[in-house]
Amino acid sequence: MRQARRLSFVLLSLAAAAAVYLSAGLIGAAWVTNRDWRPPAEGVTIWIEDNGIHTDLVMPKQAAGVDWRRVFGGGALREPAYAGFAHVAVGWGERGFFVNTPTWWDLRPGTVIAAAVGSEDTVLHVEHVPRPVEGERVRAVVLTPAEYRRLARVVRGSLAAGEPVRGYAGYDAFYPAHGRYDLLNTCNAWTGRALRRAGVRVGRWTPFSATVSWWL
Template sequence: MRIYGFIKLFLILSLVSNLSCQGTKKPLYPPESNQIIKTIYVINQGWHTGVIFRYQDVNDSLWPAIEDFSDAKYVEVGWGDADFYQAEENTVWMGIKALFWPTGSVLHVVGFDRPVDQYFYGYDIILIELPDSSYDRLCRFIQQAYETDEEENPIPLGKGLYGNSQFYKARGHYFFTNTCNTWVAQAVREAGYPLRPEYACTAGNLFDQLREIG
């Protein structure tokens, strides 16, 4: 679609001015042979990226909001611009606003039972193995992305885009240097993988990095 090409162009150009450094996480990969290993999947849906977890692997004391999908085998989560992500039809103005004005954000969470490669057939998917401690850090990162009410409960915003899904109000502001793809890079980096979120503004940038370390 024209709007996606327009936004992608500006995201690529933004890399020139987005060279800020970030502190180094203690490397946790590759996992040592004596550690409990759990698997996540990073999915590239063409424009948007997300992270997929197996529900039974998640310690719900670290990510209590996942209990909304306790009947699912897998849970996919993504983060993005509140207006653009939830819109039934995207417009050029929405794309420009999302890029150049810091805007509110949402989480999109999907529960499903079919094997990952079947449910997301035709999409680019990368499997990542994590030690248990690293996986727990990632789950904490996801939980902390939810905006909460006065009683610290997640704030649901309505049905999501497909399947058994839900939007939630999220923390953080969307901007051309802080996209759904940089958010996924931050999440995987929190788990100990040496990604550079500042070089992951597009899905292609993110997956290039994942393939280098995979």
Template sequence: MHAALTFLLLFLMAGTIVPVNRHFRQTPGGIPVFVVSNGVHTDVVVPLREPQTGTDWLEQLQQPQLTARFGSYGYVGFGWGSEQFYLASYGGNFPKPGTVLRALLPGPTLMHVDFYQQAPRPGKRVVALQISRAQYQQLTQLIRASFRPDSTGATVLRNAAGYTPEDFFFRGRGRYHALRTCNDWTNATLRKAGLRAALKAPLAGSVLHQVRRSRFHAAAQ
């Protein structure tokens, strides 16, 4: 038992420093995307409307009240996580230990959607990337696939409000558990879109560590 636990911890730690898509290079003048962390959780932030690909996230979300409120905003962030953890952390409260422990077992998930008036400012917890049109299209497909739609194919708004007046929760696909965390979702989404990511990223720092090492094409240096 102890040996298995030790192996698991070593795998998680090693996964942080092992890059996937190590040859990924940013595209000068490409589509801007951001990986944003609050120190515990990570989101992927993208343009609310992206003209090269014709992507309009307000159309994708199909929520007239959100379109009316956020039509003038510039960016939107997406995260994935445990429903019970998210809903227990309203009002700035950290969930009780029992809630945290129960979240380690497979449970339902939500998509966290956060609207930004302007692009996040790069810093300690914000990494800016520029990616190609093809990579962005793949990224948006992966994000869309993480929403659990209703029988008509429409997204399902779980709560009329989130932590602030600018963020909301939608029903998500998949099950959250100890080996499939919110940061694993961000990391896997970046990896599957062809961007630099970690082999395994259970922590926010694991995600930021690899995306921060992304470089531009040699021609731009």
């Protein structure tokens, strides 16, 4: 009986903590920043890709004076020919979660717990991709050249010194990154922060993938 009560208490505590976290995330995303932002009629198009859990920024390799070819070269790829694609998809996150989880079937409870507790070992996951097609999970956003350069500075500032590691397939690689990953600073919070610093209308805190695009 005592063990059953303890188990019930633990489960209720976990449920309450999850509810608080979810509510805080929704409130943070509803607190809009850069309220007066509007996309320009012409500019640099980027995309936000959302797989339901994680978001990536997809950017043209050459635009507004930014040249990602010098930063994310084909030499880091298992198949360098993919570097011929005109766009890069960049996401930030915890190394163990990224590197050890090529598919969701590979996800382990220990990996989730370690990432949630927090880790200083973070990476940028960079994929060389063709121009995305806008759809349910892909949102196009047009930026002014100045906004795109600010966005690029945030991404570039997240890159740390060190050698990249080849990724899951021939077209991607992992680069050492700055920053601590935890429940407050998630991969999606990073995406939202990059957009916010670029000047885009976005929530103050976006820990969930669905909340990144709320105001776009």
